[in-house]
Amino acid sequence: MSAKLIIPSCCGSRWTTLGWIIFFILLVSVLQWYIPYPLDDDTAYHFSVGQLMARDGILHSFPWTRFSWQFDHYADKEFLFHLLFVPLGGLGFVNASRVVGVIGGALVLTTLYLVLRDERVRYAGIWALLPLGASVFAYRFAQVRPQLLSIALALIVLWAYSRNRLRILAVAAFLYPLTYVAFWQIPLILVVAVEVARVFTRERFCWKPAATLVAGIIAGVALHPNASNLLAINWIHMADILLRNAWGAKVEFNMGEEFDPFPLITWAQYLAVTVLMAGTALLLAWRERTKDSFPLACALAMLIFWLLTMRTIRFLEYFVPLSSLALAVATRSLALRFLAPSLLGISLFYTLTTGTIPYRNLASYDLKNWYMEPDVARIFAREIPVGAKVFTTGWEYTGSLLLNLPDRYYMVALDPTLLYKRDPLLYDVWYRTLLDAPADSAQIVRTRFDSRFVVAQDYQPLWPFFSALQSDPTVRLLFANGKWLLFDLGEQRPVTGS
Structure with missing residues (x-):
């Protein structure tokens, strides 16, 4: 009934x-x-995609995350x-x-x-x-x-x-x-x-x-x-x-x-x-x-x-x-x-x-770790030229980078699995480099990830990696404020023959 x-x-x-x-x-x-600022970095990603669609039309690839499965399978x-x-x-x-x-x-x-x-x-x-x-x-x-x-x-x-x-x-x-x-x-x-x-x-x-x-x-x-x-x-x-x-x-x-x-x-x-x-x-x-x-x-x-x-x-x-x-x-x-x-x-x-x-x-900025302050965004935009390739130590703040530093090329957004699905071996290099912090970390980033700049959040577990970068005399620390770090690794070194 x-x-x-x-x-x-x-x-x-x-x-x-x-x-x-x-x-x-x-x-x-x-x-x-x-709410003074959106609660989640994913929102910044979605807004950025909307603006890319407004500029470029319907997207069929996503070159702004170079190592993601979405790069050429968008x-x-x-x-x-x-x-x-x-x-x-x-x-x-x-x-x-x-x-x-x-x-x-x-x-x-x-x-x-x-x-x-x-x-x-x-x-x-x-x-x-x-x-x-x-x-x-x-x-x-x-x-x-x-x-x-x-x-x-x-x-x-x-x-x-x-x-x-x-x-x-x-x-x-x-x-x-x-x-x-x-x-x-x-x-x-x-x-x-x-x-x-x-x-x-x-x-x-x-x-x-x-x-x-x-x-x-x-x-x-x-x-x-x-x-x-x-x-x-x-x-x-x-x-x-x-x-x-x-x-x-x-x-x-x-x-x-x-x-x-x-x-x-x-x-x-x-x-x-x-x-x-x-x-x-x-x-x-x-x-x-x-x-x-x-x-x-x-x-x-x-x-x-x-x-x-x-x-x-x-x-x-x-x-x-x-x-x-x-x-x-x-x-x-x-x-x-x-x-x-x-x-x-x-x-x-x-x-x-x-x-x-x-x-x-809801009204606090304390949990919005991915939020990039306007002054920081201006400095990063000045130091990282449009079209630059950027290495990141995580995926959680890629949306904020797409929002504040558009038209640069990053690693992966939304989920690290998308990097793994595109290249499992490269994902392992990324993971192991951040975990083990080898002495040649800067060269690994330059060559394996084709990146001149490193944008990172200042997490204590990553300090050995940051130290490994700074041990390279060609690396410059351009910015650090206790939350964000920006490294310039310089131009990729030429390969010398035997």
């Missing part, structure tokens, strides 16, 4: 819907303007996200990022609200706000990255597939390959959740949603400007970046903290209310499974992302909104009029009592 036959209408008027959408836009705007796996930045260059990096952050964040909240409204959930707007009560989610939500568009698309796919809304499903499926790298993995998770729920509720399998989803994804891939490379980088992200390097704990790959799991104390400090909601949603959805498969589908999708979040932080952005969605639809028929406002109050109280650090970090 459909939930719409047993739940009284409480969706409100179109004016109510418009009011909530405007409120979401204003709320996310306040959040973005509260796949714009966030194509639509980058298009959002194309007309915003005149606003500058910070304000352009805020605008895109508002678009992405408002889409997430609006999508969650509209799904709940269509499911006739009371206080749909408040349920949509509940995820922001978890401060660790709010921090991830505030990052201007393509995951925002993926969250919205995932919610649409889950709902449209479950409810046989084929036109909406087709559009969402088509947009996924143009928007996010995991364009078939996330929909597959959602399809598994829906179909398993249907088995438990003894609903018949319907082939039309599955066919629509597959056709939409295929069409999106076919019309992507880098279609063949998109398929390859999708596999690299799943097989190499996630399974081999992040989950395989390869010590020679620094994957960043977002691939790590949360310790138990973090779950208790920041996600206790979310976990309580998730567990309750699972129990209620199972109890109500004979009436409607959608609550159980939401609960199962939430459970899968819950398990993934236990392994890797970056799946948090799906788990938290799905926990709100799952509990909201599982409690529709209960006589709990003020459940949503009560949960929002409890969540905010718990967070303000135990977990305000992520909220405070």
Whole structure:
């Protein structure tokens, strides 16, 4: 039996819907303007790609990262996200990022609200706000990255597939390959959740949603400007970046903290209310499974992302909104009029009592290690000529270099695995040179990496490497301020014959 036959209408008027959408836009705007500078180096990369597209058109190679797999196999796996930045260059990096952050964040909240409204959930707007009560989610939500568009698309796919809304499903499926790298993995998770729920509720399998989803994804891939490379980088992200390097704990790959799991104390400090909601949603959805498969589908999708979040932080952005969605639809028929406002109050109280650090970090520069101060950027731009080849000791700040020092040529962006996939032996040289700091480090950088300049962040584990560079009499330390270092290795030495 459909939930719409047993739940009284409480969706409100179109004016109510418009009011909530405007409120979401204003709320996310306040959040973005509260942040003085974007939280993540990836945002600088995405902005830079958008400006390159504005100047050069659709990109089919990426020569600005010389040793990345993307150099000559470029796949714009966030194509639509980058298009959002194309007309915003005149606003500058910070304000352009805020605008895109508002678009992405408002889409997430609006999508969650509209799904709940269509499911006739009371206080749909408040349920949509509940995820922001978890401060660790709010921090991830505030990052201007393509995951925002993926969250919205995932919610649409889950709902449209479950409810046989084929036109909406087709559009969402088509947009996924143009928007996010995991364009078939996330929909597959959602399809598994829906179909398993249907088995438990003894609903018949319907082939039309599955066919629509597959056709939409295929069409999106076919019309992507880098279609063949998109398929390859999708596999690299799943097989190499996630399974081999992040989950395989390869010590020679620094994957960043977002691939790590949360310790138990973090779950208790920041996600206790979310976990309580998730567990309750699972129990209620199972109890109500004979009436409607959608609550159980939401609960199962939430459970899968819950398990993934236990392994890797970056799946948090799906788990938290799905926990709100799952509990909201599982409690529709209960006589709990003020459940949503009560949960929002409890969540905010718990967070303000135990977990305000992520909220405070939003306005802090302390964690933005990749941020390059304007004075430093001016000095580097003066010392490193346009067209220069630059060696870097990490990948985490390449976005900042592309932003502040455009039209120079760097190592790799976004993930070190992309260097490894292009040239495993060269990756090993890079890794071993930084780790072992051989006496001829400067010559290795000049010859193996064809680089005259070295830009580095002043990490203590790299001090032996910096000392090895300075031991070469031809190397000049042009700049050091305790955070950034710039070396000029001079012209490459001529090779003398025997």
